[in-house]
Amino acid sequence: MDSLYIHIPFCNRICAYCDFNKFLIDNQPVDTYVDMLIKELKYLKERSLKTIYVGGGTPTALNLNQLERLLSFINDNFNVSHEYTFEANPDELTTEKISLLKEYGVNRVSLGVQTFDNELLKILGRTHNFDDIYRSINHMEKIGLDNYSIDLMYNLPGETSQHIEDSLNNIKVLQPKHISWYSLIIEKHTIFYNKIKQGKLHIANSEVEGKRYERVMEGLKKIGYHQYEISNFSSDPKYESMHNKTYWKNNEYYGAGAGSHGYVNGERYFNVKPVPHYINRMKEDTNAIKEIHKLSNKEMYEEEMFLNLRLNKGLKINQFKDKYGVSLFDIYGDVIEKHINQNNLQINGEYLSLTEQGKMVGNDVFIDFLID
Numbered sequence: 001m002d003s004l005y006i007h008i009p010f011c012n013r014i015c016a017y018c019d020f021n022k023f024l025i026d027n028q029p030v031d032t033y034v035d036m037l038i039k040e041l042k043y044l045k046e047r048s049l050k051t052i053y054v055g056g057g058t059p060t061a062l063n064l065n066q067l068e069r070l071l072s073f074i075n076d077n078f079n080v081s082h083e084y085t086f087e088a089n090p091d092e093l094t095t096e097k098i099s100l101l102k103e104y105g106v107n108r109v110s111l112g113v114q115t116f117d118n119e120l121l122k123i124l125g126r127t128h129n130f131d132d133i134y135r136s137i138n139h140m141e142k143i144g145l146d147n148y149s150i151d152l153m154y155n156l157p158g159e160t161s162q163h164i165e166d167s168l169n170n171i172k173v174l175q176p177k178h179i180s181w182y183s184l185i186i187e188k189h190t191i192f193y194n195k196i197k198q199g200k201l202h203i204a205n206s207e208v209e210g211k212r213y214e215r216v217m218e219g220l221k222k223i224g225y226h227q228y229e230i231s232n233f234s235s236d237p238k239y240e241s242m243h244n245k246t247y248w249k250n251n252e253y254y255g256a257g258a259g260s261h262g263y264v265n266g267e268r269y270f271n272v273k274p275v276p277h278y279i280n281r282m283k284e285d286t287n288a289i290k291e292i293h294k295l296s297n298k299e300m301y302e303e304e305m306f307l308n309l310r311l312n313k314g315l316k317i318n319q320f321k322d323k324y325g326v327s328l329f330d331i332y333g334d335v336i337e338k339h340i341n342q343n344n345l346q347i348n349g350e351y352l353s354l355t356e357q358g359k360m361v362g363n364d365v366f367i368d369f370l371i372d
């Protein structure tokens, strides 16, 4: 077991597009939550890990005291050999919080920028603005926590192609080590979903979305970023997110906190989502697992394909046989042949991967790997 994900389910404001397990922080029992999270972490078997990722919600919504309690517990109880990431919102990342993260060994920040445009940020319901982005990055660089990723979205309501160009120009100025740039997905039970249903909000069609994606890939390549996953780019291979590659390589990991999930011994588990339920469970128990799902062979094969094919490098063909004792081509020979013929998949040495064209129609390719 190399990786651990820790969930902080609190935010200072709820964004219009968000369907994560998150709650407005006002009047929440945050101190008790941190206590119970620490209790859950105490019962994890593994103490030496390659990566820890603290996400949310927004971990930087915690106050200094809460943050320090969590950080110092992790510091005293875990040995993180490679990558220790905290997600952060630009307006919440004060110099005090950055110093605290650095003091306790955090070596990577994933900054929720989303867009550099103040009007679009308002539409998204974000609490930060353009100046907050530059200020927080400036502080991180001064304090020496300069391995940061910028998280962006495209295909936003009100977005034009010029917004993409502006983001690319800002990236050129800032030169972050890593960029995640996802297309906005309209999820059910969000403000955006309801507004679109009522005809009050519009997003571009899939043709425009495809063009934006092409421009993102091409624009980042031109300014020196290499793409290693469908939506992820780094300035150098050493800055690829090792933690997220755990997910894409379909390796196992722990999850802790309300609504988090983990993957251990071939079983995916899910913790209870609401904060009060999580706290009550943890007061009486050593974990807060709501459901454990033992993966069937079919599910394991499917996940192996969907996840590994997200990576530019793709799936190591022999690894499939080593993991499952059966040849990749015995299970998926016809599908692979079909998509190689359609120029969506390619074999490069030991790896099967999406072609440039395949990246544009990734979901159509993935669907074919579902076994009836």
Ligand code: SF4
Residues within 6 Å of the ligand: 010, 011, 013, 014, 015, 018, 019, 020, 022, 056, 057, 058, 089, 112
């Ligand atoms: S800050 Fe992040 S987790 Fe919180 S509501 Fe916004 S998108 Fe969701």
